Amino acid sequence: GQNIDQPTEMTATEGAIVQINCTYQTSGFNGLFWYQQHAGEAPTFLSYNVLDGLEEKGRFSSFLSRSKGYSYLLLKELQMKDSASYLCAVKDSNYQLIWGAGTKLIIKP
Amino acid sequence: TAGITQAPTSQILAAGRSMTLRCTQDMRHNAMYWYRQDLGLGLRLIHYSNTAGTTGKGEVPDGYSVSRANTDDFPLTLASAVPSQTSVYFCASSDSEEGELFFGEGSRLTVL
Numbered sequence: 663g664q665n666i667d668q669p670t671e672m673t674a675t676e677g678a679i680v681q682i683n684c685t686y687q688t689s690g691f692n693g694l695f696w697y698q699q700h701a702g703e704a705p706t707f708l709s710y711n712v713l714d715g716l717e718e719k720g721r722f723s724s725f726l727s728r729s730k731g732y733s734y735l736l737l738k739e740l741q742m743k744d745s746a747s748y749l750c751a752v753k754d755s756n757y758q759l760i761w762g763a764g765t766k767l768i769i770k771p
Numbered sequence: 772t773a774g775i776t777q778a779p780t781s782q783i784l785a786a787g788r789s790m791t792l793r794c795t796q797d798m799r800h801n802a803m804y805w806y807r808q809d810l811g812l813g814l815r816l817i818h819y820s821n822t823a824g825t826t827g828k829g830e831v832p833d834g835y836s837v838s839r840a841n842t843d844d845f846p847l848t849l850a851s852a853v854p855s856q857t858s859v860y861f862c863a864s865s866d867s868e869e870g871e872l873f874f875g876e877g878s879r880l881t882v883l
Contacts, residue, residue, distance in 0.1 A: 692868075
Protein backbone atom coordinates (compact mmCIF):
# COMPACT_ATOMS: atom_id res chain seq x y z
CA GLY A 663 0.00 0.00 0.00
CA GLN A 664 0.88 3.64 -0.19
CA ASN A 665 2.10 5.37 2.93
CA ILE A 666 3.34 8.75 4.09
CA ASP A 667 5.03 8.98 7.51
CA GLN A 668 5.74 12.14 9.46
CA PRO A 669 6.04 12.83 13.18
CA THR A 670 2.78 13.55 14.95
CA GLU A 671 4.01 16.52 16.95
CA MET A 672 7.15 18.61 17.40
CA THR A 673 8.04 21.47 19.73
CA ALA A 674 10.55 24.23 19.02
CA THR A 675 11.57 27.59 20.41
CA GLU A 676 10.87 30.97 18.86
CA GLY A 677 13.86 32.09 16.79
CA ALA A 678 15.25 28.58 16.40
CA ILE A 679 15.35 26.17 13.44
CA VAL A 680 13.21 23.05 13.08
CA GLN A 681 13.28 20.21 10.54
CA ILE A 682 10.12 18.20 9.86
CA ASN A 683 10.78 14.88 8.15
CA CYS A 684 8.56 12.97 5.77
CA THR A 685 9.14 9.49 4.36
CA TYR A 686 6.99 7.98 1.67
CA GLN A 687 6.22 4.74 -0.11
CA THR A 688 4.02 5.28 -3.12
CA SER A 689 3.18 3.74 -6.46
CA GLY A 690 5.22 6.06 -8.61
CA PHE A 691 6.24 9.62 -7.91
CA ASN A 692 5.14 12.85 -9.56
CA GLY A 693 6.15 15.38 -6.97
CA LEU A 694 6.05 16.09 -3.25
CA PHE A 695 4.16 18.95 -1.65
CA TRP A 696 4.25 20.62 1.74
CA TYR A 697 1.22 22.47 3.04
CA GLN A 698 0.71 24.53 6.18
CA GLN A 699 -2.56 24.31 8.08
CA HIS A 700 -3.40 26.55 11.02
CA ALA A 701 -5.95 25.19 13.46
CA GLY A 702 -9.47 25.53 12.11
CA GLU A 703 -8.29 26.77 8.74
CA ALA A 704 -7.68 25.38 5.28
CA PRO A 705 -4.30 24.00 4.17
CA THR A 706 -2.18 26.45 2.18
CA PHE A 707 0.61 25.57 -0.23
CA LEU A 708 4.20 25.96 0.95
CA SER A 709 6.49 24.10 -1.45
CA TYR A 710 6.83 21.61 -4.27
CA ASN A 711 9.76 19.29 -5.04
CA VAL A 712 9.96 17.00 -8.03
CA LEU A 713 13.75 16.79 -8.47
CA ASP A 714 16.31 15.88 -5.81
CA GLY A 715 17.75 18.73 -3.84
CA LEU A 716 16.86 21.76 -1.81
CA GLU A 717 14.25 24.37 -2.70
CA GLU A 718 14.52 27.57 -0.69
CA LYS A 719 11.71 30.05 -0.23
CA GLY A 720 12.43 32.70 2.37
CA ARG A 721 12.50 31.20 5.86
CA PHE A 722 11.22 27.87 4.55
CA SER A 723 13.21 25.26 2.61
CA SER A 724 12.21 21.83 1.40
CA PHE A 725 14.52 18.95 0.50
CA LEU A 726 13.86 15.83 -1.53
CA SER A 727 15.70 12.55 -2.04
CA ARG A 728 13.73 10.34 -4.39
CA SER A 729 16.08 7.37 -4.00
CA LYS A 730 15.49 7.40 -0.24
CA GLY A 731 11.79 8.26 -0.39
CA TYR A 732 12.52 11.15 1.94
CA SER A 733 11.81 14.83 2.28
CA TYR A 734 12.15 17.44 4.97
CA LEU A 735 10.77 20.90 5.56
CA LEU A 736 13.18 23.28 7.26
CA LEU A 737 11.83 26.32 9.04
CA LYS A 738 14.31 28.99 10.13
CA GLU A 739 13.96 31.95 12.50
CA LEU A 740 10.79 30.48 13.93
CA GLN A 741 7.96 32.84 14.75
CA MET A 742 4.92 32.22 16.93
CA LYS A 743 2.73 32.37 13.81
CA ASP A 744 4.53 29.26 12.51
CA SER A 745 2.60 27.20 15.07
CA ALA A 746 0.51 25.03 12.76
CA SER A 747 0.27 21.58 11.27
CA TYR A 748 2.54 20.78 8.33
CA LEU A 749 1.21 18.31 5.80
CA CYS A 750 3.40 16.24 3.48
CA ALA A 751 1.75 14.90 0.32
CA VAL A 752 3.03 12.89 -2.66
CA LYS A 753 1.51 12.61 -6.14
CA ASP A 754 1.60 9.01 -7.27
CA SER A 755 1.81 7.58 -10.78
CA ASN A 756 -1.89 8.47 -11.36
CA TYR A 757 -1.32 12.03 -10.15
CA GLN A 758 -3.43 11.34 -7.07
CA LEU A 759 -2.23 13.03 -3.90
CA ILE A 760 -1.40 10.76 -0.97
CA TRP A 761 -1.40 12.70 2.30
CA GLY A 762 0.45 12.25 5.54
CA ALA A 763 -1.46 12.80 8.78
CA GLY A 764 0.45 16.01 9.42
CA THR A 765 2.97 17.23 11.99
CA LYS A 766 1.68 19.61 14.62
CA LEU A 767 4.40 22.16 15.33
CA ILE A 768 4.26 23.96 18.67
CA ILE A 769 6.40 27.09 19.03
CA LYS A 770 7.32 28.17 22.54
CA PRO A 771 8.56 31.66 23.44
CA THR B 772 -11.33 37.79 -3.06
CA ALA B 773 -10.83 35.15 -5.73
CA GLY B 774 -10.67 31.54 -4.71
CA ILE B 775 -12.94 28.76 -3.52
CA THR B 776 -16.11 29.26 -1.54
CA GLN B 777 -17.73 26.50 0.48
CA ALA B 778 -21.13 26.49 2.15
CA PRO B 779 -22.26 25.92 4.76
CA THR B 780 -19.38 26.61 7.13
CA SER B 781 -20.84 24.22 9.66
CA GLN B 782 -23.94 22.08 9.95
CA ILE B 783 -25.51 19.67 12.40
CA LEU B 784 -27.51 16.98 10.65
CA ALA B 785 -29.76 14.19 11.89
CA ALA B 786 -28.78 10.71 10.76
CA GLY B 787 -30.73 9.60 7.72
CA ARG B 788 -31.16 13.11 6.35
CA SER B 789 -29.63 14.26 3.08
CA MET B 790 -27.26 17.16 2.74
CA THR B 791 -25.44 18.96 -0.07
CA LEU B 792 -22.18 20.77 0.55
CA ARG B 793 -21.63 23.48 -2.00
CA CYS B 794 -18.32 24.44 -3.58
CA THR B 795 -17.70 27.21 -6.10
CA GLN B 796 -14.41 28.42 -7.58
CA ASP B 797 -13.72 31.45 -9.73
CA MET B 798 -10.20 30.57 -10.87
CA ARG B 799 -11.38 28.57 -13.92
CA HIS B 800 -9.47 25.56 -12.68
CA ASN B 801 -10.19 22.32 -14.49
CA ALA B 802 -9.68 19.94 -11.59
CA MET B 803 -11.73 19.93 -8.39
CA TYR B 804 -11.66 17.66 -5.37
CA TRP B 805 -13.54 16.82 -2.19
CA TYR B 806 -11.58 15.68 0.84
CA ARG B 807 -12.53 14.81 4.36
CA GLN B 808 -10.19 15.46 7.26
CA ASP B 809 -10.43 13.48 10.49
CA LEU B 810 -8.27 13.77 13.58
CA GLY B 811 -5.10 11.70 13.30
CA LEU B 812 -5.64 10.88 9.64
CA GLY B 813 -4.38 12.48 6.49
CA LEU B 814 -6.75 14.16 4.09
CA ARG B 815 -8.75 11.47 2.30
CA LEU B 816 -10.07 11.97 -1.21
CA ILE B 817 -13.80 11.36 -1.59
CA HIS B 818 -14.45 12.28 -5.24
CA TYR B 819 -12.71 14.31 -7.86
CA SER B 820 -13.35 15.86 -11.25
CA ASN B 821 -10.59 16.45 -13.79
CA THR B 822 -12.81 18.61 -15.99
CA ALA B 823 -16.42 19.73 -16.30
CA GLY B 824 -18.70 16.82 -17.14
CA THR B 825 -16.46 14.13 -15.62
CA THR B 826 -16.13 12.76 -12.09
CA GLY B 827 -14.19 9.98 -10.44
CA LYS B 828 -14.12 8.08 -7.17
CA GLY B 829 -11.42 8.68 -4.62
CA GLU B 830 -10.29 6.68 -1.64
CA VAL B 831 -13.53 6.92 0.41
CA PRO B 832 -16.47 7.48 -1.99
CA ASP B 833 -19.16 5.37 -0.32
CA GLY B 834 -22.16 7.36 0.87
CA TYR B 835 -21.23 10.41 -1.21
CA SER B 836 -22.03 11.60 -4.72
CA VAL B 837 -20.86 14.55 -6.80
CA SER B 838 -21.70 16.30 -10.03
CA ARG B 839 -19.75 18.70 -12.25
CA ALA B 840 -22.21 20.42 -14.55
CA ASN B 841 -19.86 23.36 -15.18
CA THR B 842 -16.31 24.47 -14.44
CA ASP B 843 -17.11 26.51 -11.35
CA ASP B 844 -19.35 24.28 -9.21
CA PHE B 845 -18.69 20.93 -7.58
CA PRO B 846 -21.36 20.02 -5.00
CA LEU B 847 -21.01 17.03 -2.68
CA THR B 848 -24.19 15.21 -1.62
CA LEU B 849 -24.75 12.86 1.28
CA ALA B 850 -27.91 10.94 0.40
CA SER B 851 -28.54 9.50 3.85
CA ALA B 852 -26.09 10.76 6.46
CA VAL B 853 -24.55 8.46 9.07
CA PRO B 854 -22.56 9.44 12.20
CA SER B 855 -19.29 8.19 10.64
CA GLN B 856 -19.63 11.02 8.11
CA THR B 857 -19.01 13.53 10.90
CA SER B 858 -15.90 15.31 9.66
CA VAL B 859 -14.46 18.48 8.20
CA TYR B 860 -14.91 18.57 4.46
CA PHE B 861 -12.58 20.52 2.19
CA CYS B 862 -13.15 21.36 -1.43
CA ALA B 863 -10.04 22.07 -3.50
CA SER B 864 -9.10 22.92 -7.07
CA SER B 865 -6.01 22.93 -9.25
CA ASP B 866 -5.23 24.14 -12.73
CA SER B 867 -3.47 20.93 -13.77
CA GLU B 868 -2.49 17.43 -12.63
CA GLU B 869 0.89 18.75 -11.57
CA GLY B 870 -0.36 21.91 -9.93
CA GLU B 871 -0.79 22.81 -6.30
CA LEU B 872 -4.19 22.61 -4.66
CA PHE B 873 -6.17 25.62 -3.54
CA PHE B 874 -8.54 24.83 -0.68
CA GLY B 875 -11.82 26.26 0.45
CA GLU B 876 -12.27 27.16 4.12
CA GLY B 877 -13.94 23.87 4.96
CA SER B 878 -17.36 22.69 6.05
CA ARG B 879 -17.67 21.14 9.50
CA LEU B 880 -20.42 18.53 9.46
CA THR B 881 -21.77 16.77 12.55
CA VAL B 882 -24.17 13.86 12.06
CA LEU B 883 -26.12 12.88 15.15
